[in-house]
Amino acid sequence: MTTLSTKHLLGIKDLTADDIHLILKTAENFKEVINRPIKKVPSLRDITIANLFFENSTRTKLSFELAEKRLSADVVNFSSASSSVKKGETLIDTVNNILAMKVDMVVMRHPNPGAAVFLSKHIEAKIINAGDGAHEHPTQALLDAFSIKEKLGSIKGKKIAIVGDILHSRVALSNIFCLQKLGAEVMVCGPTTLMPKYIHSLGVKVEHDLRKALEWCDVANMLRIQLERQEIKFFPSLREYTMLFGLNKELLDSLSKKIVVMHPGPINRGVEITSDVADSSQSIILEQVENGVAVRMAVLFLLAGRA
Amino acid sequence: MNILIKQAHIIDSNSAYNGKVMDVLIENGTIRSIKTRISPEKNVKIIEAENLHLSNGWLDMQVSFCDPGFEHKEDLDSGIKAAASGGFTGVALVSSTYPTIHSKAEVFYIKNKTADSIVDVYPIGTLSHKQEGQDISEMYDMKLAGAVAFSDDKKPVNNSGLLLRALLYSQNFDGLIMTHCDDKSISNDGKMNEGVVSTKLGLKGIPALAEELMVDRNIFLAEYTNAPLHISNISTHKSVELVRQAKAKGLKITASVNAYSIALDEKELSGFDSNYKLNPPLRTKEDIEAIKKGIIDGTIDVITCDHRPQDIESKDVEFDFAGNGMIGLESAFGLINTNKGKIKLETVINTLSANPRKILKLKEPKIAEGEIANLTLFNPSKEWLFEKKHIQSKSSNTPFIGTTFTGKVIGIINKKQSYFNK
Numbered sequence: 001m002t003t004l005s006t007k008h009l010l011g012i013k014d015l016t017a018d019d020i021h022l023i024l025k026t027a028e029n030f031k032e033v034i035n036r037p038i039k040k041v042p043s044l045r046d047i048t049i050a051n052l053f054f055e056n057s058t059r060t061k062l063s064f065e066l067a068e069k070r071l072s073a074d075v076v077n078f079s080s081a082s083s084s085v086k087k088g089e090t091l092i093d094t095v096n097n098i099l100a101m102k103v104d105m106v107v108m109r110h111p112n113p114g115a116a117v118f119l120s121k122h123i124e125a126k127i128i129n130a131g132d133g134a135h136e137h138p139t140q141a142l143l144d145a146f147s148i149k150e151k152l153g154s155i156k157g158k159k160i161a162i163v164g165d166i167l168h169s170r171v172a173l174s175n176i177f178c179l180q181k182l183g184a185e186v187m188v189c190g191p192t193t194l195m196p197k198y199i200h201s202l203g204v205k206v207e208h209d210l211r212k213a214l215e216w217c218d219v220a221n222m223l224r225i226q227l228e229r230q231e232i233k234f235f236p237s238l239r240e241y242t243m244l245f246g247l248n249k250e251l252l253d254s255l256s257k258k259i260v261v262m263h264p265g266p267i268n269r270g271v272e273i274t275s276d277v278a279d280s281s282q283s284i285i286l287e288q289v290e291n292g293v294a295v296r297m298a299v300l301f302l303l304a305g306r307a
Numbered sequence: 308m309n310i311l312i313k314q315a316h317i318i319d320s321n322s323a324y325n326g327k328v329m330d331v332l333i334e335n336g337t338i339r340s341i342k343t344r345i346s347p348e349k350n351v352k353i354i355e356a357e358n359l360h361l362s363n364g365w366l367d368m369q370v371s372f373c374d375p376g377f378e379h380k381e382d383l384d385s386g387i388k389a390a391a392s393g394g395f396t397g398v399a400l401v402s403s404t405y406p407t408i409h410s411k412a413e414v415f416y417i418k419n420k421t422a423d424s425i426v427d428v429y430p431i432g433t434l435s436h437k438q439e440g441q442d443i444s445e446m447y448d449m450k451l452a453g454a455v456a457f458s459d460d461k462k463p464v465n466n467s468g469l470l471l472r473a474l475l476y477s478q479n480f481d482g483l484i485m486t487h488c489d490d491k492s493i494s495n496d497g498k499m500n501e502g503v504v505s506t507k508l509g510l511k512g513i514p515a516l517a518e519e520l521m522v523d524r525n526i527f528l529a530e531y532t533n534a535p536l537h538i539s540n541i542s543t544h545k546s547v548e549l550v551r552q553a554k555a556k557g558l559k560i561t562a563s564v565n566a567y568s569i570a571l572d573e574k575e576l577s578g579f580d581s582n583y584k585l586n587p588p589l590r591t592k593e594d595i596e597a598i599k600k601g602i603i604d605g606t607i608d609v610i611t612c613d614h615r616p617q618d619i620e621s622k623d624v625e626f627d628f629a630g631n632g633m634i635g636l637e638s639a640f641g642l643i644n645t646n647k648g649k650i651k652l653e654t655v656i657n658t659l660s661a662n663p664r665k666i667l668k669l670k671e672p673k674i675a676e677g678e679i680a681n682l683t684l685f686n687p688s689k690e691w692l693f694e695k696k697h698i699q700s701k702s703s704n705t706p707f708i709g710t711t712f713t714g715k716v717i718g719i720i721n722k723k724q725s726y727f728n729k
Contacts, residue, residue: 013507091625112625113509114579133627135509173509196512201503232495 002307008127009299010116011136012177020181024146026298026307027291034070034293043306044073050098052108053079053130054091054115059265059289060130060140064107067296076103091115095122105303108132126303134168140264141174143295145182147288148219151260156183161213163245164223164272165194167234171223171264176202189213190223190245193234210245214252219260222247222272242271249276258282265289309334309351310725312684315361317341318656322674331361333680336723341676354727356717358688360652363672364396364681364721365659366427368456368563369539369611370636372398375416376405381616381701383420383428386636388699389614390426391726393636394683394716397427399667402438403460409433409444411452418453425724429455429667434473434484438462443473447480455667456537458485461586461631463521465491470525474534483667485537488521488546489513489587498627500588504573510626513588515543522546526553526560535559537666540613542568542587544597551606561666563609564598566639570646575706581622581629582706585613602650608662610655612639616702634700638693640685641712652687684717684727691715 004019012020033041049068053061061079068075078094091110098106106123108116109130116129116136131137149155160179166172166188179186180203187205188195200206207213214220225241235241247261261273261283269275278285301307312331317324330345331338347353372386381389390398400417402408408417414430421428432449436442438459446457457477464470464486473484494517499505501512522538526549529536541547541562553560567585572592575583583589601607615632622629635642640659647655660683664671672681693710695703718727 092623110625112627114626117579118625133509134511170509173507196506197501197514198503198506198512201506 003305004302008116008120009138009303010120010127010129012138012141012174012181013136015138015181017181020142020145020178023142023295023298023302024149026302027142027146027295030297030301031291031294034297040070040072042072043301044068044071044304047104047304048074048076048102049105049107049300050101050103051075051077052094052106053077054108054110055131057109057130059292060109063289063292064130064296067293067300070293071297071300073300091119092122095119098125099123105300128299128303131170134170134173136174137170138174139292139296139299140171141178142299143288143292144175144221144262144264145178146291146295147262147284148260150287150291151284152218155179157185158219159185159187159217160219160221161187161189161207161217162221162223163189163210163213163247165225166190166199167194167196168226169223175221176204187213187216191235191241210247211251214247214255214259217259219262220247221262221264223264224266224268225271238271246272246274247277248274249280252277252280252282260284262288309348310720311345311347311351311353312359312361313353313355315359315684317674318360318362318653319674320653320657320661321671324674331674333720336680338674338676338678338680341674354684354717356684356686358686359717360685360687361674362656362683362685363660363674364683364719365394366397366399366663366669367395367611367614367636367639367659368399368609368663368667369401370398370614371401371403371616371632373616374404375413379701380618383417385699385701386614387421387424387426387428389634389636391719392697392699392716392728393612393639394685394719395426395636396681396683396719396721397429397669399429399431399455399663401460402431402433402458407433407438408449408454409437411445411448414449414452414454425719425721425726427721429453429669431456431458431485433457434459434464434486435469440464440466440469443469443476446477446482450480450482455669456483456485458487458539461487463487463489463491467524467528471528471532474528474532474536478532478534481668483535483537485539486525487539488518488525488541490517490520493517493520498584499576500573500590502573502591504576508576508579510576515545515590515594518543518587519545519549522549526550526558529553529560530556530558533559535561538562539611540565540587541607542590542594542598544594547597547601547606551601551604554606561608562606563611564602564607565613566610566635566642567613567633569595569598569602569610570642579626580706581624581626582633582704584626584629584631585633586631599648599650602654602658608658608666610643610658612636614700616700617704618702622704633705634698634702635705637697637699638705638707638712640716641691641693641714642707644687644714645712680720682720684719685715686717687714689713689715
């Protein structure tokens with residue numbers, strides 16, 4: 001198989017296991033490319049890509065832009081914090097503008113779940129969801145899968161614990177779908193107030209004791225506490241969150257095996273993980289960032305039909 | 308014009324002709340004659356149709372015509388056309404207009420503007436002044452002007468003391484209180500039913516608990532005050548059970564469900580189609596089954612279509628920002644009849660006709676000689692494709708365009724007027 005089964009990348013939900021394998025395989029090639037002295041290939045030189053970020057982002061935006069530029073695409077950027085624009089109008093107006101500008105692909109981050117699906121119903125361009133509210137963040141899940149595979153050789157049969165704010169996390173949801181399609185076992189761990197009541201229906205284990213989760217897993221993906229998505233208090237203080245769900249070196253060293261530690265970034269150092277854990281040899285946080293560029297190149301390349 | 312309805316299956320549990328196939332002659336708005344065969348005279352419009360059924364005119368007790376204030380979505384004229392087309396000879400209009408229906412001025416506006424229309428229009432006044440949830444409205448004055456009930460519509464009465472006073476006060480003049488149940492501190496700005504689907508979509512869930520807690524509280528308040536209370540829009544199996552228990556205790560509780568709540572479940576939302584963004588939200592298959600049982604055993608008295616017009620700007624936006632509701636009058640009977648399962652047709656007709664009038668204490672029409680003709684004509688076995696051309700409403704926010712229904716409305720007769728669908 002050399003092409004994806006979908007026109008857009010709206011969510012991992014829509015991908016088959018074959019699609020995911022194809023993306024990861026393609027990303028391996030691009031990882032080799034970006035480690036060459038000349039990091040650029042001409043694959044997308046006839047393609048124009050608009051990066052629309054309706055929500056703050058540093059690394060995802062940079063990572064996409066870098067991936068696009070290394071594929072020689074023409075890139076235009078638009079950023080707007082959702083709070084500063086009138087609700088509802090912006091997206092539909094932006095849509096019309098994109099149509100007029102003959103853009104080929106759109107990378108969009110948006111605070112509302114389903115925004116990428118909404119966009120895909122209105123425009124011809126290919127859409128890549130760079131995060132839509134608490135719904136999906138497919139490229140993050142793909143780069144996480146790539147990084148696990150790179151570190152452990154395979155994903156099938158591995159145990160992965162996702163720790164933190166599951167309720168507000170698109171990373172958790174996309175990771176669950178992606179890892180399960182690749183044959184991994186997934187556990188979610190976090191405070192009961194930040195755990196969707198029906199999360200077990202996705203076929204994941206649910207744990208509220210961090211030590212038990214860490215003892216169970218091969219890989220721990222420590223999510224960032226998304227304070228900006230919490231309009232009410234789900235836990236009394238960051239201090240108390242850290243006491244219950246923070247990963248420190250002492251806890252990491254006390255485990256019966258050496259687990260891999262991941263984080264989608266940006267890290268709240270000292271909250272979900274301490275600095276010495278983030279910087280330890282068990283952490284693959286910076287590898288994730290590097291792999292992000294390769295994986296996004298693969299997604300852009302495949303959606304553009306260049307395989 | 309005089310009308311002769313040929314060979315109609317009569318469905319009216321109060322009529323001696325119930326279950327019979329008869330010819331019915333209507334002269335000057337009155338049922339003149341009901342016989343096995345009536346020969347047509349001159350100047351009489353003859354209505355003949357395959358599998359023609361005749362019942363008392365239907366009444367929907369929860370309809371939004373958006374007038375005054377939101378006439379770009381619907382107004383009284385377009386709403387009345389939609390109601391007539393859907394087989395309704397009566398509608399009770401919710402108080403969520405701008406301004407809200409909170410004094411006799413707004414009640415008179417609606418009554419006066421619709422005085423000559425084929426559809427009887429009954430305003431519902433607010434329960435609290437301007438739906439603000441603080442103080443009770445001038446219910447008595449509104450009742451004198453023509454308001455048939457008092458409700459803050461989809462705004463739940465959060466303040467228990469306010470509902471307590473409303474239930475007590477309305478008894479001074481035999482007023483009816485209606486409430487929508489949703490504990491906002493639990494539903495917390497949720498966008499769809501909390502469940503498997505919301506988890507997959509990352510959409511904020513509305514727990515069934517938010518509704519059930521308030522149904523339970525409201526039943527307690529009705530018991531304490533010994534007042535009649537109508538609970539609108541129940542949507543979960545536990546709510547049905549709570550109402551069932553309250554009725555078994557002899558409390559004066561009545562309840563209604565929305566037509567979509569017997570037909571659709573939460574899975575419809577998987578594609579983020581905002582036409583399925585509804586309040587109460589689409590629930591689960593289990594809830595649908597419980598609601599149907601509740602209709603069969605009489606726990607649920609009324610099915611409303613909860614007609615909620617929304618313009619395209621309110622629906623064709625990101626799901627979080629989309630307005631709630633769908634239009635429903637034109638598709639109501641097709642939707643209910645197609646999805647009725649084991650519910651008998653006669654029961655369906657009672658939930659659309661006799662029961663809402665009983666609850667609102669309106670005079671019930673009767674299919675008998677000498678009675679005023681207030682009738683709905685329909686064919687319960689007719690299959691038809693629901694298309695945009697069938698929509699009389701100003702808005703077309705419905706997911707049913709392109710759906711094949713079983714059961715079609717032929718027309719209505721009311722107030723010496725008639726309307727027949729093409």
